[in-house]
Amino acid sequence: MKKVLKGARVLDPSQKIDGIKDILIVDGHIADIKEEIEISGAEVIDLSGKIVTPGLIDIHAHFREPGYEYKEDIESGSMSAAAGGFTAVACMPNTNPPLDNSALIEYVDMAQAGAVAFSDDGKPVASSSLMRKAMVYAAMFDKVIIDHCEDPTLFEGGQINEGRVSTLLGLAGIPKAAEEIMVARDILLAKEMQTPVHIAHISTKGSVELLRWAKREGVRATCEVTPHHLTLTEEAVLGFDTNAKVNPPLRTQEDIDALLEGLKDGTIDAIATDHAPHHFDEKDLEFDKAAFGMVGLETALGVILTKVVEEKDIPINTVIEKMTIGPAKVLGLELGTLKIGVPADITVIDINKEWTVDKDKFFSKGRNTPFHGFKLKGKAVMTIVDGKVTYSEI
């Protein structure tokens, strides 16, 4: 089976490729990238005017299986990922039962190799001693700990960012220090033990500064940021909108500015969705009873291209790096690249496609998005995994 993707702007930050090229796929693998590939008998897909990137990787999503299939399952989650342009997704283990033994991981069958990392997402490890042991033990197998940083004693009952909006709405606040204390702790543990650590979904200016310091010190600390923390402030909660209730909470413009700066200067390694589908009934409740989290797989790319690339002037190469080779490096995986010989995981983007987010058209079972009705520009229009088209609007 041969396929030629023709005439697109190929953008592969892992090889610093950015130009109009053709891509040859043979038996599900990248066989060649150059200008003007002419092969007889190959299926030709004309992608002129489009952008082709390595398949997007989401390092942080919740597919809810096993245990919570009413929120999402591997099939609906995978369809949602494909529609959003993602070809690989790391699923968080806060399922029921939790994905904490190999039988369950085999059941999930996410990657041939099994777990790609270990995480406490959704239930932060309060004990510094336990975290230190986990980091050291995981490092023995070249695996990274992905830490959800939040001091549970400071979080206590919190609903939204502590500040103007929490005061106005009378909702319990979550201080920024709840996150930053744990970020600092993990960095110091990683520094001392010389192990890697990955900080999930950072949301504050202080976290960016701590990670910048860590990298300067040579600590093997990496981090990710979500599209919603890059684009929405605590104001999104006004009117008690439970779709804007997320953990860590939406913060302030000052934090957004720092996160954007962190993206630009390389402090932040990856953009991750923290795709967290919930059933309608778990969000349509009094604010403090509603679940934390929002879906993100189908909106991530459009939100980033519109609100970060177009409106904030961050180069498209930078954000594609953070959605491809960036997360691949964090996990130490041979993904996120169009190098000759690798499986052909590819995302095709129409940078000019204007569309309106409609939660009722999501492939995900989750409808919980604060982006419903947003007018966006830029979308994944074709997703290819192992050379096979898994999603197409072309």
Add this chain to the structure above:
Amino acid sequence: MLSKKHLLGLEDVQKSDIELILKTAESFKEIMDRDVKKVPTLRGKSIVNLFYEPSTRTRTSFELAGKYLSADTINFTSSASSVRKGETLKDTAKTLEMMGVDAIVIRHSSSGAAKYLSRHVTASVINAGDGTHEHPTQALLDMLTVKEKKGTLSGLKVAIFGDILHSRVARSNIFGFTKMGSEVYVAGPSTLMPPNIEEMGAKPVKTIEEAIEGADVVMALRIQLERQQKGLFPTIREYAKFFGLNKDKLALAKPNAILLHPGPVNRGIELTSEVIDGSQSVINQQVKSGVAVRMAVLYHLIGGSRK
């Protein structure tokens, strides 16, 4: 008629609506002094008091307000209802609505519960206290009491002190009094002061003495004694010493200043008995204003036919 269908908080109520409610309430007070305390204004209308938190004065006040206006009022308390069987607020509200109620008065422990309810019913929703968010009829009755004593609500210095962080009464009063042109000073233990309170229009100060100095209106808040167990202040005794009001501290206010408290009072903690029962206290008048204000709110929200 008011410009809005619901009364969810004073944040989004216009000054002209506040003035209308207070003016109407003043005239309704007269009904309360009659032998036969009943006018037919809301005959044929039905009101449900949906109370998810214990309350005596607010619930009784709403119930009497409805009854004085000839509405049918029903009390629904969460301890004796299908809520105990796990029914959600949304389903309870829809059920009540199908029975044809015109107004739902809700008291709930979740901030935003009244707003949430208003999205799910077509009846008028009146917030009788939602979590630590707002308690608009309390602020309206406070303003009515002040207006009667001071003749105006503009140009006054209002001091509110105590647990501002957890107080829906403080929030509604800050919105209400600043809208009417008064200055609101707030003070309390630093652990019980919310961040960015100045952005709501209040002026935070460090001591209650500073807040009370030269004030026209002094408003104490109820301190929930269980806050002490959470480490928000060291002892009740220390709270009373620094944040309790006695005669000497009240003397810092203007000589004709009035003292309010939303009740029920912890005697000897936030207020000493001498100031509660003293000549400046209007705590009992507040209760009467409460019924009048709630009559006015009900009248303006469900009186007459709405298109």
